[in-house]
Amino acid sequence: MAKVKGSSKWAHLLEDEKLARWYRVTARGSRLTAEVSLRRIGRACGLLGLNPKGMVDAAQEDINDFSDKIDDVVTDLEEQGLSPGYIEDIVQSIKSWLKHNGVEITRRIVISDSSRTPTIEDEQIPSKEELSRIFRISSPRVRVAEAFIALANLRPQVLGDHWGQDGLRLRDLPELVIEGGRVTFEVTPTRVNVRASLSKAKHKYFSFLIEEGCTYLAEYLEARIRDGEKLTPESAVIGHMSKKAVNPFIRTGKLGDMIRKSMRKAGVMNRPYVLRCYAETQLIIAESKGKISHPYLKFVAGHKGDIEARYSTNKGRLPPDMIEGMRTAYKDCEPFLSTVTQPLEKSSIVKEAKLEALKSIAKNLFGVELIDIKIAMERESGEEMSVDEEIALFESEMKKMRGREYEQTIVDEGDLKDHLSQGWEFVSVLPSNRVIIRRLSHALNGIERR
Numbered sequence: 001m002a003k004v005k006g007s008s009k010w011a012h013l014l015e016d017e018k019l020a021r022w023y024r025v026t027a028r029g030s031r032l033t034a035e036v037s038l039r040r041i042g043r044a045c046g047l048l049g050l051n052p053k054g055m056v057d058a059a060q061e062d063i064n065d066f067s068d069k070i071d072d073v074v075t076d077l078e079e080q081g082l083s084p085g086y087i088e089d090i091v092q093s094i095k096s097w098l099k100h101n102g103v104e105i106t107r108r109i110v111i112s113d114s115s116r117t118p119t120i121e122d123e124q125i126p127s128k129e130e131l132s133r134i135f136r137i138s139s140p141r142v143r144v145a146e147a148f149i150a151l152a153n154l155r156p157q158v159l160g161d162h163w164g165q166d167g168l169r170l171r172d173l174p175e176l177v178i179e180g181g182r183v184t185f186e187v188t189p190t191r192v193n194v195r196a197s198l199s200k201a202k203h204k205y206f207s208f209l210i211e212e213g214c215t216y217l218a219e220y221l222e223a224r225i226r227d228g229e230k231l232t233p234e235s236a237v238i239g240h241m242s243k244k245a246v247n248p249f250i251r252t253g254k255l256g257d258m259i260r261k262s263m264r265k266a267g268v269m270n271r272p273y274v275l276r277c278y279a280e281t282q283l284i285i286a287e288s289k290g291k292i293s294h295p296y297l298k299f300v301a302g303h304k305g306d307i308e309a310r311y312s313t314n315k316g317r318l319p320p321d322m323i324e325g326m327r328t329a330y331k332d333c334e335p336f337l338s339t340v341t342q343p344l345e346k347s348s349i350v351k352e353a354k355l356e357a358l359k360s361i362a363k364n365l366f367g368v369e370l371i372d373i374k375i376a377m378e379r380e381s382g383e384e385m386s387v388d389e390e391i392a393l394f395e396s397e398m399k400k401m402r403g404r405e406y407e408q409t410i411v412d413e414g415d416l417k418d419h420l421s422q423g424w425e426f427v428s429v430l431p432s433n434r435v436i437i438r439r440l441s442h443a444l445n446g447i448e449r450r
Contacts, residue, residue, distance in 0.1 A: 010042035019052045022100040032162050040093035047073045047090075052097060059103045067107040070094060074111055084114045123270050125277050130268050132339035134275075138262040140220040145238050145255055146262070146275055147213035148192070151337050153279035153301055154207060156259075156272060157252045158198045159238050164247025164254075166197055171233035173209075176217075181225050183218040189330050190214055191323075199302055207300040208330040212338045279337065286333040296326050351387050358394040367427045367438070370394050408438045 014020045027034035059066040077087045091109050135143050148154045160167035172193045175186040189208035196204045236249050259272040286292050299307040362368045416435050427436040
């Protein structure tokens with residue numbers, strides 16, 4: 001039976017054939033869950049002063065008394081300040097082991113604040129500036145791993161599983177091209193396929209890596225080529241530093257340690273998984289801005305949903321136009337994810353500033369609310385205007401207004417009523433509380449009368 005690094009402390013428990021069988025059954029669902037459950041049973045043995053067989057015997061003899069012992073263990077662990085999740089794992093592992101032996105604890109074992117996660121509840125998601133600092137301080141290899149997590153929304157175990165036996169391969173990046181020692185991408189954001197064996201939910205899906213991440217990946221792979229490594233479709237995306245490495249891939253734990261060290265150097269004191277929280281948060285913000293739909297967001301995050309069901313039913317195939325639609329949506333999210341200032345982001349800022357300027361000029365010079373004109377046009381057409389269409393409309397309205405010559409004057413507030421009765425229009429109030437008014441010039445008034 002394969003062993004995980006760190007499990008040797010409890011390996012002797014597997015000498016019990018019944019426990020070994022329980023381990024194998026649990027591993028069919030998840031090998032990682034089986035390893036964790038074995039460690040928790042080992043811990044429970046120490047807390048109860050019983051071996052696995054002794055637990056079963058005690059529960060069969062007097063289930064109420066054994067339930068009391070579990071309640072006492074929970075109390076002791078809570079007094080030690082251990083997390084509710086850890087205590088819950090121990091209780092669930094005991095229940096699983098007993099149930100495997102035909103014994104079921106029916107009493108509800110209460111754990112205080114069982115849904116709390118005290119070790120991470122105050123965790124702060126990195127800002128763009130902090131993520132940029134993490135990238136800068138990291139080695140090329142670690143930077144690529146960080147980019148896949150923070151910019152492509154992948155779980156760390158996709159890059160290398162907990163045993164170093166599987167992970168992301170170059171063939172999982174179908175749009176990556178290696179030619180003449182150069183690494184390029186047919187299109188960006190580039191597609192990243194996640195095989196079922198690497199997926200937490202045990203289904204295949206894909207995400208996208210934005211241009212910033214593609215740049216880091218290309219630089220890293222080209223450096224490996226220059227060092228004499230022959231890259232093939234089966235090569236690990238995140239390679240080993242040492243050629244004497246036993247496992248083909250970096251273990252999830254080792255990868256986490258490397259990322260954690262870089263984060264600490266950058267002054268970010270959170271766990272490595274917070275980089276994925278960054279991706280999730282930025283994509284949710286992008287969704288709120290209408291950049292990506294919720295079904296697309298769920299799919300690229302590796303969550304099950306309608307698109308995942310369709311992808312699986314069609315043997316991993318979606319219509320090309322749907323894939324490209326998802327790519328376009330992810331590209332629209334790029335300004336939210338990337339730590340590099342995007343030309344698109346700069347353009348957007350300029351356009352927003354232009355809109356505000358046009359609205360201000362129209363209001364102050366002509367007393368016109370351009371936003372009201374926009375709303376009326378949208379109601380008439382039944383479609384929402386894009387920023388470019390809004391600018392074009394506002395500029396057109398401004399030209400019409402400038403084509404009409406006005407004369408302006410400033411009057412005291414007390415004289416406003418008389419001027420309005422003479423055909424003047426209110427424009428705005430000055431800080432001095434005097435009022436700006438206007439009317440069409442006499443020449444144009446004469447033309448309009450004729």
